[in-house]
Amino acid sequence: MKWIEIITLRSHVNIQESLICELLKPVAEDKERNGLISMKIYRNPWVDTDMSVHLHWESARVEQQGSAMGLRLAQTLKEFGLVNHSAWVEEKGEVRDLRAWI
Secondary structure, three states: OOOEEEEEEEEEEOOHHHHHHHHHHHOOOOOOOEEEEEEEEEOOOOOEEEEEEEEEOOOOOOOOOOOOOHHHHHHHHHHEEEEEEEEOOOOOOOOOOHHOOO
């Protein structure tokens, strides 16, 4: 099953991209990343102290509290501000054309 883990940070300071890369380096090098497809970083275009890390997974099941990697990353980011950690499972079924709903 495909799922995404989202770790969102609302920081009290603007975190530079170089620091983000440094924080994510141990996570990216983690040997226990079974099923990790990709990791992407997003910034809020209006609030430059907000960022979101998306871990894209494909695995047989979704961990109850999130992956070990996601939990470690969320814990690391907590020293910079408020963190929200959630997981979402990709919906199966027919993909609809959005224009049909309008």
